Amino acid sequence: MSTETAFKPAHADVERVVRTSFGKQGFLGNIGAWLVDVKPGHVIIELPFSAKVTQQQGLFHGAAIGAIGDSAGGYAALTLMPEHSEVVSIEYKINFVRPAKGQMLRAEGHVLRAGKSVSVSRVDVFAIDQGPTGETKTELVAVLQATFMRVDTKPKATV
Amino acid sequence: MSTETAFKPAHADVERVVRTSFGKQGFLGNIGAWLVDVKPGHVIIELPFSAKVTQQQGLFHGAAIGAIGDSAGGYAALTLMPEHSEVVSIEYKINFVRPAKGQMLRAEGHVLRAGKSVSVSRVDVFAIDQGPTGETKTELVAVLQATFMRVDTKPKATV
Amino acid sequence: MSTETAFKPAHADVERVVRTSFGKQGFLGNIGAWLVDVKPGHVIIELPFSAKVTQQQGLFHGAAIGAIGDSAGGYAALTLMPEHSEVVSIEYKINFVRPAKGQMLRAEGHVLRAGKSVSVSRVDVFAIDQGPTGETKTELVAVLQATFMRVDTKPKATV
């Protein structure tokens, strides 16, 4: 059976809210991560290979995998929250299932539960590697389950 | 992208090994759980509603959800281990995403990584509820990520 | 550094609220679990060895360990919530660190964060085993990190 749900965006401006929040996250931008896709309940983030995010041997560092995984799950949750929301990570759990080797890391987050205050996302992280003869290999390297909380950012009315 | 992999059974007798191990688990049998499907890398366990596995209000108890979820993941891992193996849970993480209401609980485990000693499974747990007019509603109620260790059960050679 | 915090009870009647909720949980009572200690931010639950909670070989079943661990963490969180609260598990993560062998299982839950709607607890589960000459051995067998949500149970005013 499928865990995929068709979600409606919470409001018309969901993509702008996500891209604005992402833009303010210095850390993700600094390491070169970018938002590939923002749909209701689904967000994809990619991170190209660079010296900033690897350890010895040309593998992506676990902290980089966790960072884009957590963010893909959190922004997927944010797409289903009402206007004037920000998203905060309560917790996540990550399993590293294969060495993360490749030119690109790709985190696909989708929402499993969109609650009023608490949301749950699942994230798959893939490494995309191009072989010497040009063929592309995509391998699952990590999986996350993560919980997020909505924070209200509505400006208070002044009297 | 998909996390589904086509697995080959580790040996010809995989289903018997799983069913034998399951049969020895008093706890699962006592609460009424049964193995619905055993395929390489995939195992499905169902648990019918009964007073033994519920809390007040007719919901399945979290401990019952965890028990069949953990087992579906572990037995999925066992299908890919060589003969003379037993499987032990190292850890699992469970998110409860909806109230578990229904006549039947169904845990679908599939393997994400089949290592020599350490394996990782993902499990979806659904509640199946039949409405008054006979229509069936299937809802995702919990998700697990779990890690398992292979234990060698090969009888030692005697000289 | 210590993670222990001195908590104040949320109201005068905290122990009664916890014991009442525990009493309604058929599953825990049925397997023989009982509340040993209820203090602000700290709850201890014990579970004696019996055929109901073991697997083959006289070890406690993982589902029993998870059940009293989750409950010790949740009730610890409930002691710090205002009157008219019930507690619901959002998620937990359990590591099984040693075989759970003994006459008694003991779960000690304490709160790490008591939020308005979301709380986090840590739980240590010990097996207590009495040797043939009467000496007692207490071993850590599992650890949990768990997240809980407050649910308001206040009766609505009728006009």
Place this chain on the structure above:
Amino acid sequence: MSTETAFKPAHADVERVVRTSFGKQGFLGNIGAWLVDVKPGHVIIELPFSAKVTQQQGLFHGAAIGAIGDSAGGYAALTLMPEHSEVVSIEYKINFVRPAKGQMLRAEGHVLRAGKSVSVSRVDVFAIDQGPTGETKTELVAVLQATFMRVDTKPKATV
């Protein structure tokens, strides 16, 4: 009851092995993390505040918290492994319990189970903040449970 165990170092050169491995981890060094303390079964890592590891508002970024937490747990496990070992993260689970505000982040990892191939650590991460009048406030900001695998690095004998 306590989860603290007195461990013996696996060999005489444990601290050198940990410091060498840490030194090769470009990522951790680049963000300014350093090994404060290496004892059998216990490792402390600190990370000073800087623009590299923060998000907007002067808080430490979750990815930085996860990175030093995961490393403190893994290196604690490495201190109890035999010579010619390297440590690899299987999985970790992190709960963010308070905003991570301060001049310094401090991760204290200690081993709960030191297995032949699989080890389990628990990690507390504190933020250390110095107030305007010089007093120091230390707050728990995150907790981890993490599982690690030993990898043999022994050079193969050549015949």
